[in-house]
Amino acid sequence: MDVLLAILGQFGLYGLLTVGIAVIFAATRVVNLAQGDLAMCGAYAAATLTGAPFGTRTLIALVAGVPVLLLVERLLLRGAVLDGLAAMLVTWGLGMALRQGAELVFTGTARTVAVPVEGTVDVLGSPYPAYRLVCALTASAVVVLVLVLARRTGWGLTLRAVADNPDMAAVLGTDPRRLRTLAFVAGGLLAVLAGALYSPVLAVSPGMGFNLLVPVFFGLLLSRPGALGTAAGAALFVSALSVLLRTWLSDTLAEALFYAVVVAIAALRSRPWIGRFSAWFRRPSPAAAGAA
Amino acid sequence: MTVSTVPLAVPPADAGARSRGVRRILRAALPALTGAALLAAPFGLDAFALATLTLGLCHGLFAYGLDLSWGRAGLLSVGHAAFFGLGAYAVALAGEHGLSRSLTVPGAVLAAVVIALPVVRIGLAAPVPDAPLILLTIGVGLLLQRAATTLTPVTGGTNGLSVSAPDVVTSYYVTLGAVAAVVSGCSLLLVRGRFGARLLAAARNPERAAQSGVDGLRVRSAAFAVSAAVAALAGALYAPVAGLVSPQVFGLGLSTSVLVWLALGGRESTVGPFAGAVAVTAGQQFLGATWQGWYVLALAALFLLVVRFAPGGLTAGPRRLLAGPGPDARLPRAARRSGRRRPAPDAAGTGDDAPPLVLAGVRKAFGPVDVLTGVDLTVAPGRCVCLIGPNGAGKSTLLGVVAGQLAPDAGTVSIFGTDAGRLPVHRRVRLGLGRMFQIPSVVADLSPADNLDLARMDAPATAELPAEFEDLAADRLRTAGTLPLADRRRLELAMVLAASPRLMLLDEPAAGLGPDDARRLTRELREVNRRTGCAMLVVEHDMEIVRELADEVVVLAGGGVLARGPLDTVAADPAVRAAYLGTAT
Numbered sequence: 001m002d003v004l005l006a007i008l009g010q011f012g013l014y015g016l017l018t019v020g021i022a023v024i025f026a027a028t029r030v031v032n033l034a035q036g037d038l039a040m041c042g043a044y045a046a047a048t049l050t051g052a053p054f055g056t057r058t059l060i061a062l063v064a065g066v067p068v069l070l071l072v073e074r075l076l077l078r079g080a081v082l083d084g085l086a087a088m089l090v091t092w093g094l095g096m097a098l099r100q101g102a103e104l105v106f107t108g109t110a111r112t113v114a115v116p117v118e119g120t121v122d123v124l125g126s127p128y129p130a131y132r133l134v135c136a137l138t139a140s141a142v143v144v145l146v147l148v149l150a151r152r153t154g155w156g157l158t159l160r161a162v163a164d165n166p167d168m169a170a171v172l173g174t175d176p177r178r179l180r181t182l183a184f185v186a187g188g189l190l191a192v193l194a195g196a197l198y199s200p201v202l203a204v205s206p207g208m209g210f211n212l213l214v215p216v217f218f219g220l221l222l223s224r225p226g227a228l229g230t231a232a233g234a235a236l237f238v239s240a241l242s243v244l245l246r247t248w249l250s251d252t253l254a255e256a257l258f259y260a261v262v263v264a265i266a267a268l269r270s271r272p273w274i275g276r277f278s279a280w281f282r283r284p285s286p287a288a289a290g291a292a
Numbered sequence: 293m294t295v296s297t298v299p300l301a302v303p304p305a306d307a308g309a310r311s312r313g314v315r316r317i318l319r320a321a322l323p324a325l326t327g328a329a330l331l332a333a334p335f336g337l338d339a340f341a342l343a344t345l346t347l348g349l350c351h352g353l354f355a356y357g358l359d360l361s362w363g364r365a366g367l368l369s370v371g372h373a374a375f376f377g378l379g380a381y382a383v384a385l386a387g388e389h390g391l392s393r394s395l396t397v398p399g400a401v402l403a404a405v406v407i408a409l410p411v412v413r414i415g416l417a418a419p420v421p422d423a424p425l426i427l428l429t430i431g432v433g434l435l436l437q438r439a440a441t442t443l444t445p446v447t448g449g450t451n452g453l454s455v456s457a458p459d460v461v462t463s464y465y466v467t468l469g470a471v472a473a474v475v476s477g478c479s480l481l482l483v484r485g486r487f488g489a490r491l492l493a494a495a496r497n498p499e500r501a502a503q504s505g506v507d508g509l510r511v512r513s514a515a516f517a518v519s520a521a522v523a524a525l526a527g528a529l530y531a532p533v534a535g536l537v538s539p540q541v542f543g544l545g546l547s548t549s550v551l552v553w554l555a556l557g558g559r560e561s562t563v564g565p566f567a568g569a570v571a572v573t574a575g576q577q578f579l580g581a582t583w584q585g586w587y588v589l590a591l592a593a594l595f596l597l598v599v600r601f602a603p604g605g606l607t608a609g610p611r612r613l614l615a616g617p618g619p620d621a622r623l624p625r626a627a628r629r630s631g632r633r634r635p636a637p638d639a640a641g642t643g644d645d646a647p648p649l650v651l652a653g654v655r656k657a658f659g660p661v662d663v664l665t666g667v668d669l670t671v672a673p674g675r676c677v678c679l680i681g682p683n684g685a686g687k688s689t690l691l692g693v694v695a696g697q698l699a700p701d702a703g704t705v706s707i708f709g710t711d712a713g714r715l716p717v718h719r720r721v722r723l724g725l726g727r728m729f730q731i732p733s734v735v736a737d738l739s740p741a742d743n744l745d746l747a748r749m750d751a752p753a754t755a756e757l758p759a760e761f762e763d764l765a766a767d768r769l770r771t772a773g774t775l776p777l778a779d780r781r782r783l784e785l786a787m788v789l790a791a792s793p794r795l796m797l798l799d800e801p802a803a804g805l806g807p808d809d810a811r812r813l814t815r816e817l818r819e820v821n822r823r824t825g826c827a828m829l830v831v832e833h834d835m836e837i838v839r840e841l842a843d844e845v846v847v848l849a850g851g852g853v854l855a856r857g858p859l860d861t862v863a864a865d866p867a868v869r870a871a872y873l874g875t876a877t
Binding site for chain 1: 366368370414420422423424426427428430431432434435438441442544549551555585586589590592593595596599600603627
């Protein structure tokens, strides 16, 4: 039971981040390498604005995030000259700047955030910290909400259309540029929310974001572009994997084995007989379009 | 080859010649002056400055190593410190455990290569290698860092190991010598040679590179492996200079720094990475600890701006001036000499009697969709076969299967008597296959003349181009990407012809051309077919062109051959009419 709860808790964090990065990837074909660092910003917002109640702090972080993300998208990511690799580098630079900025302002030492909901609850007989349950459930609910939105609304349909074929979507009357901005802001906000929600559970430090990047990136690599459901599923798999490894093995060994599994799965995925069943990370190239 | 007669014929000949002379002098003088200044540096600098310069050189070599993969092979690694750290730990462990450095350093270089090869293979197996490579390189770096932190008895854990160093001047000269040796070795063997030309093409247009007989996978993997090896060597030089090796050498900070040095200095150059690394390192060493954080933040901001607005880096401007007019990317001169010929079994051995192309029972399905359901087709020597059929008949898929871009699910593909069903694209090119794409595929960053040099370099045989391609063969100033569509198609045709193919695959050669250009192209193709006896397999919709070109017409419908014969016979076939117009019966 403990393990299941731990997986749920981890899923809340990874799920929010992975779905966020998947939304951005779907619309822009850019892996947002600053996703973890955006979460770090959210966590610092929760850690520093201690005057306000926790919910308000989270809200402030989200509201403040909107113009910042808008600005980043407008100034740095927009423009036809930017190919996928350059755009990824821009997000890498953004992450670097955020990390360094945080280190300057808040110093490198980790902070803890007071838990807003005290006490434990009994879940089927085993005691569990109440806040962990609350934030796991909240995060999972948000993930489900995003999935429902993507499935049921016009916005979600547009997102899936742009993910599948941006040129065709543009011809059919959607403005991919507006969608891209919207997706970047929404995906970034999911990261900020994840950071703020989980700040009492994690040690808040400038480097925390980078540690989140690998599992989230891995989840994205396992999912299908535009299909947010697969991203959530991949996040669940990644959370289960890391929690299970951690319960069976020491932290170090678990981490090492986790990366080994990541590398192994990436290697397996590169085999053509698996690749044939998937279109992961396939950018439509003229040749492929011509041959299809 | 006689094509490269007028490389830089700019109209105002006098001024052009003068500035060319100035550039030539500068190109010879600047490296000599830099070399002399570096050799004399210990006489003019104090110990601290010299130590900083030594560190800068180590960092520069690291950035130079990264440039081989990120700059030249187009493979971004954001965890290159993993390889650097291997080299640094090799030296540190040798000191700690009384081993010989001449044993551990080659061991580290070997380890770097052994790690790099599977990483790059996995990355390149994906259609877009960027994201898997980024993830894998981060993962390898974190894994090694974790190992160095936890294996405390061997590595000293978090505290790291200290490394004894000779005095500042000796250490400087040792570093300088090693850097010079590695750089000139890489430069001679990789960058300036044919390998460099292949790498440049494979990184920029893998499709056309393969079509020019370049094994892109091998070339890019090799570049990545060498890049890792150079990074390991840089780490081995760094350890005594830094005096301390801790798990941080594997870490994110250094991997990020090296990206910054290279991005600021400028990729695809020798000077760029060193200039960037030395400048940034000097700044870091001379600024006090209080400003350290702000300095790094400023670098991050500068990195963002450079990547976003000046992808060539800060040395791009001077380098461009020095290089003279023409595109930024140029093939090394070595590419202009026609390469080793492999005429023996591939090109001529099977003789002319073997038919250029025999397909038997070729099947291909994409998921549940059967596109080709058993195609039998023969192209006889010197014949031009036109492939027609309604949309979705599988014509382009068939060409992809013949070219080697798609693997058939069943059936055999035999090219000049060689069973080619499992051969990769570039090997089929060496059998004498040439291909034109529906959208012309040329290396857009290179000049037309360089494109033609590339086409000849690895071809099994070369041919003189007819006079009408003279303008393209002499054009070293424009980039091929800026040519109008008709000229790009002509360039692609010239590239295919220069490699003297014996079987050409053409996918709607006249698509997007106006009627005059289309007619001209058709005439040229017919002329080539008549003059060289090159067999052709052409996918075409335009019946005017088909009538002009075809010796034989093959109608493909529903994934199989419906009819074949002269155009008029085929056009009269009721089954063909039904396939095109829908069944009336």
